[in-house]
Amino acid sequence: PNCPIIPTVTPRRLNDCTFLGNYPFHPHVSLWDSDEPVSRAELLKGVAGAHGLLCLLSDKIDTEVLDAAGPNLKVISTLSVGFDHMAMDEIKKRGVRVGYTPDVLTDATAELTVALLLATARRLPEGVVEVINGGWSTWKPLWLCGYGLSGSTVGVIGLGRIGMAIARRLKPFGVKKLLYSGRTDKSYAAEVEGEYVPLDTLVSESDFVVVSCALTPDTQGLCNKQFFCKMKNTAVFINTSRGAVVNQEDLYRALSSGQIACAGLDVTTPEPLPTDHPLLTLKNCVVLPHIGSATYSTRGIMAELSANNLLAGLQGTDMPSELKF
Numbered sequence: 001p002n003c004p005i006i007p008t009v010t011p012r013r014l015n016d017c018t019f020l021g022n023y024p025f026h027p028h029v030s031l032w033d034s035d036e037p038v039s040r041a042e043l044l045k046g047v048a049g050a051h052g053l054l055c056l057l058s059d060k061i062d063t064e065v066l067d068a069a070g071p072n073l074k075v076i077s078t079l080s081v082g083f084d085h086m087a088m089d090e091i092k093k094r095g096v097r098v099g100y101t102p103d104v105l106t107d108a109t110a111e112l113t114v115a116l117l118l119a120t121a122r123r124l125p126e127g128v129v130e131v132i133n134g135g136w137s138t139w140k141p142l143w144l145c146g147y148g149l150s151g152s153t154v155g156v157i158g159l160g161r162i163g164m165a166i167a168r169r170l171k172p173f174g175v176k177k178l179l180y181s182g183r184t185d186k187s188y189a190a191e192v193e194g195e196y197v198p199l200d201t202l203v204s205e206s207d208f209v210v211v212s213c214a215l216t217p218d219t220q221g222l223c224n225k226q227f228f229c230k231m232k233n234t235a236v237f238i239n240t241s242r243g244a245v246v247n248q249e250d251l252y253r254a255l256s257s258g259q260i261a262c263a264g265l266d267v268t269t270p271e272p273l274p275t276d277h278p279l280l281t282l283k284n285c286v287v288l289p290h291i292g293s294a295t296y297s298t299r300g301i302m303a304e305l306s307a308n309n310l311l312a313g314l315q316g317t318d319m320p321s322e323l324k325f
């Protein structure tokens with residue numbers, strides 16, 4: 001299943017079925033069988049009395065949902081590696097276990113980050129539009145020039161699983177220096193000759209700043225006016241983590257004033273970004289619709305893993321990927 005399934009004791013208005021598989025039990029399942037998100041009202045109604053909940057990162061799992069589920073709820077399995085959409089303190093207080101999908105989306109997300117970085121720095125979307133619009137008059141020496149990775153300094157904010165996979169992929173482009181910052185120095189950074197530096201140093205010395213950290217109270221709004229003011233005028237900013245790490249008003253000002261060269265975002269606040277958002281008026285801002293992990297195989301593996309996490313949680317056995325918090 002690649003959509004939320006809510007095992008329940010009694011039939012609900014979602015599509016009811018029975019989960020058949022090689023398991024010693026066959027839970028009743030209420031399945032939201034659509035790529036569109038389940039409505040809040042339907043979720044609140046459908047989750048009542050459920051023992052388990054499989055959700056997406058677009059489903060806000062807060063006190064209201066937990067209260068609606070009630071005391072039966074034993075496990076929440078999210079089809080994501082990020083868990084900032086869930087009220088973790090409240091979930092912990094209620095003793096509910098949480099499954100998530102780390103590792104399996106690392107390669108796809110790192111790949112997309114590299115694609116977005118190159119597309120932004122080398123102005124691919126602008127170039128495509130010029131070809132379609134007839135703006136391509138002839139070969140001109142400085143037309144659509146951008147920035148290259150060769151000989152550059154790349155700064156990765158958050159050298160975790162995905163940050164490291166991004167660094168591994170960028171190094172062969174001829175990156176001269178790989179800086180990183182975050183909560184701790186990482187021994188595995190040696191593989192990419194990563195240098196642990198304070199955030200200010202990373203921001204001011206990098207030609208490419210790549211955000212790959214989790215959204216936490218510490219990182220919320222981290223990329224703000226002061227942050228962008230420290231960046232080089234020729235620097236490229238890339239964010240594939242969570243939109244709320246960035247203050248978008250400050251980013252807009254940095255991009256429109258020439259404080260920084262360009263930005264590529266796969267994540268925004270809100271999602272979707274309204275089509276009249278000022279960022280979408282800028283040629284030097286490339287915005288993607290949160291597709292970091294969107295390959296067919298990755299999404300299939302995420303779906304399988306999250307279903308197995310859910311079933312293990314229902315049975316009270318070890319989950320393939322349980323979030324320890």
Ligand SMILES: O=C(O)C(=O)CO
Nearest residue numbers: 079080081082105293
């Ligand atoms: O899994 C996540 O947290 C994503 O952002 C999408 O894969």
